[in-house]
Amino acid sequence: MKLTRPPTQRRAGAPRPGPQLDDVGRSVRNERWRYTEWDGRRNGTALFDHELDPHETRSAAADGRHAATVARMNNRCARGLVK
Numbered sequence: 001m002k003l004t005r006p007p008t009q010r011r012a013g014a015p016r017p018g019p020q021l022d023d024v025g026r027s028v029r030n031e032r033w034r035y036t037e038w039d040g041r042r043n044g045t046a047l048f049d050h051e052l053d054p055h056e057t058r059s060a061a062a063d064g065r066h067a068a069t070v071a072r073m074n075n076r077c078a079r080g081l082v083k
Contacts, residue, residue, distance in 0.1 A: 028076045035061075035073030047073065 027036040034056070037045045047061040047070055060066045 026077050028073055030073075033069060033073060035070065035077060037074065037077060041074070045070065045074070 025036055025038045027034060029035070032049060032051050034048045034050065035045070036047075045061045046056075046059040047066060048056040048058075049060055050056075053060075061070055
């Protein structure tokens with residue numbers, strides 16, 4: 001059975017809050033982090049620390065302390081690298 005989203009009542013061109021089911025997401029992962037971006041970062045990013053948060057309950061993408069990790073993982077994602 002294929003799940004589909006019900007039609008929405010949204011003005012044409014109105015912004016959508018955060019990632020949507022039909023957005024294209026890309027992820028890369030290393031030993032500690034998983035980074036995901038949706039629609040080329042236009043609809044959000046997520047960064048999960050698998051040492052401290054193995055169940056991915058809190059994204060660290062907006063935390064300035066992890067800006068270098070976000071930049072590094074974004075670069076890998078853009079280049080299509082897995083590790």
